[in-house]
Amino acid sequence: MSDRHDITLRVNGATHHVNVEPRYSLADTLRDACGLTGTHLGCEHGVCGACTVLIDGRATRSCLVFAVQVEGSEIETVEGLAEPDGTLHPLQQAFWEHHGLQCGFCTPGFLMLALGALRENPDMDDEELRDLIASNLCRCTGYQNILTAVRAAADMMRAKAQPAPNP
Amino acid sequence: MSVIGARERRVEDRPLLIGAGVFVADLNRADQIHMRVVRSPLAFGRLLEIDIEDAAAQPGVVAIWTAADLGDLGPIDFRMTRIEGMEPYRQWCLARDYVRYVGDPVAVVFAETAQRAEDAAELVFCDIDEQDPHLDARAEPVAFAPDVSPELMSEPAVLQKAVGDVDAAFGQAAHEVAIEVRVGRHTGVPLETRGALAVPGEGGTVTMYGAAKVPHYNRGQIARMLGLPLDAVQLSEGHVGGGFGIRGELYPEDVLVCRAALAFGRPVKWIEDRREHLIAANHSRDQAYRLRAAVDPEGRVLGLDAQFFTDQGAYVRTHGATVSDLSAALLPGPYLIPAYRVRGHVRLTNKTPAGTYRAPGRYESTFARERLMDAIAARLGLDRAEVRQRNLVPESQMPFRRGLDALGTDVVYDSGRFHDLLERLCAHVSWDDLQERLAGRRKAGERVGVGLGYFVEKSGLGPDDLVRISVLPENGIRIVTGAASIGQGIETAMAQICADTLGTGLNGIDVVHGQTALIEKGMGAFATRATVMTGSATKMAADALIERALDVAATLLQAERASLSYADGTVHHAASERTLTLSEIAAAWDGGLGAEATFVSDHMTYPYGIHLAQVRVDPATCGVEIERFVVAYDIGRAVNPTLVEGQIVGAAAQGIGGALYEEFVYDEAGQPLAASFADYLMPTAQEVPAIETIVREDAPSPINPLGVKGAGEAGINAVGAAIASAVDDALERPGLVRQLPVTPQRLHAWLQE
Structure with a gap:
């Protein structure tokens, strides 16, 4: 060795x-x-x-x-994940807003899991999201708030990616 | 606006979100060495010899210790619920004479890298004379260490509690209802495994990082065991990746890293791997109950005669008889049950030692008691909610004195509106309509059902908690407490209580916890105690701080104390229209501005709640799917409803694990068959449904200044009970479920009966 x-x-x-x-x-x-x-x-x-x-x-x-x-x-x-100036990524922000973490040990894994998946498919529906989130284990939250947070972040990221609708 | 009750975002989240958390494995020190534990591969046997020669010759190995190298280092003592006669069953830091479970530490290897330590550990050879393991706690006790102390049997204690005349109750009873049920072996399994980094300091001192739960207690024990003055040992808590009862208890590895750091004069790091965690950290649950109820013609329980067996595993660890004590004391739960008698057998087997896991003794006893209530309902042909309603302790009897003790305190339910909560839950789900709808679905061929579990929790274990608050001249407030954070959000909760009292915002409030060097005492975080005990002390310290600010301001402003008023972080002198902020006072006053308070409590507070599960059983696979799960819970007063709901939902997920999936199974030789996450099945997002919470504040606690009761264990308590009831209902077989977890194999076997 x-x-x-x-x-x-x-x-x-x-x-x-x-x-x-x-x-x-x-x-x-x-x-x-x-x-x-x-x-x-x-x-x-x-x-x-x-x-x-x-x-x-x-x-x-x-x-x-x-x-x-x-x-x-x-x-x-x-x-x-965060901006160099410290601004949180929409996923991080959403986990904070929706109490998507308790001890925070599993959180980096969930953030990166969601980031990779949402880049590939920004339009995941709730069932697809649940399937995705079931890839990782969390022992504190019961997943509910993680799902809510990823849903919110996905919506935010999609809105950011699209040009503003015409008035 | 009141800060207590606000859905504030957590103050502790930012570092955890950006990857800047500091968990113990993230810490490194120059010149550190790594410890690896060599564990027994056998469940039971005489330890004849440990051959370390090949291992010691490996490159990078610093030292290898066996029990022979530990001198007079004693066993790990009981932190709680000590019972006379249990001392010989304590665990040594390294096994002597016998190994008693697969995972029992027999040697430790110290090496320059973690990899070298692990390589060398594989070469340590244990010569063990294997003997037949004892694996059933219900079987007759056997010798604990046959050759060494043949008289010592594997039943360290039998707990007995009684109230009322049970025999008379059975004499009057119209019905006698008896059940036998079991709860499987499972435990907390935090996502972060255990670990420690011990750093030697000047003059024979040592600081251990990686502390959790009860740093002050553990500090005292480590100092005592190593023969050091208290000041020579400091414990420091960083981020902690989940607690759930098992993490932060004093384990052999904690003592060994400290001893090694002192012996070698170098920092010593130990990080457990997952397999080790699943066979070495505390297991829990694993109880068998035999209940017999004397019931009157209306379904009221006149008397309860109970016997249970707790499989405590190989040794009695820090919790002593805590789980059995709580089981015995809280088995009657929310019901009147005027006569009650219980014998709780604390039994040892050749499995991993067991301790507490979230709602210890209640997840199990609630399962048993609620199975009994269902059995009574079935026998008398009563609705399951109705039989509970007839037995609940009425509000008029609060505070309700059970006439028993738990953890050395009298069991007195401080407040409760038990009937009201049941009515609210039944209204919320339209109980009668729901049952009808499910009956309709069953008629159409589906296996669907609903079940209930009512429970009383306990929280806020004393005896006391000290909190110091100081105002920083540069505009901040620092709260120092001996409580601990295991990820539950204690910083936010304490900051909210402080801000609410001082009338300031949350910004600038810094909560320091788990540092023995910064505060001389602390009880830590367990038994859902922090919000009640530390929270009350925080409230009192903040009140004292306001008084102190007024005193100092009176001198600074040369004004009558009575002419001053305080609001929103500022002292006002109405006559002169002068004001002083807290930080201005702190800056102007020699010695600064601070206050402290100790909250003392002789009694626990008793929150209560109900779980409702609706399940669908797949007749082809015998898999159980949870369609709906509701938790109704009266917390007295919620400091932060979002955090309370988070605690409930997370705990419910763990309860679902114990009810349907998680189980430490052993083969006949005592080999653990669930030593990885491939075999120990924790629920994922696919198995956990959306949990509905109904958080009520109808019965505030009269025994603390905030009126709060704890949130930590509410979500898990009755999950097993409710799911079992729902599965019975789905299959129209009352009493079918008598053991948790309800695995497909088990359910299939029951259905064949």
């Missing part, structure tokens, strides 16, 4: 040169080598989804991906 690799990761638009063992998961690497601890590990076997990040736009469990597999990919984590 002593062989290590120098790899370059692109995370939230920044470049990270890191030295990893081949067995290091992307999640561990983001947390330990890149210092991005917003990505959380809840199970390390791909069920809970707390570690969800976007890899080339697709929501992925970062505990099930090795860091050495994603060289050259664009990775997005929760730290890249």
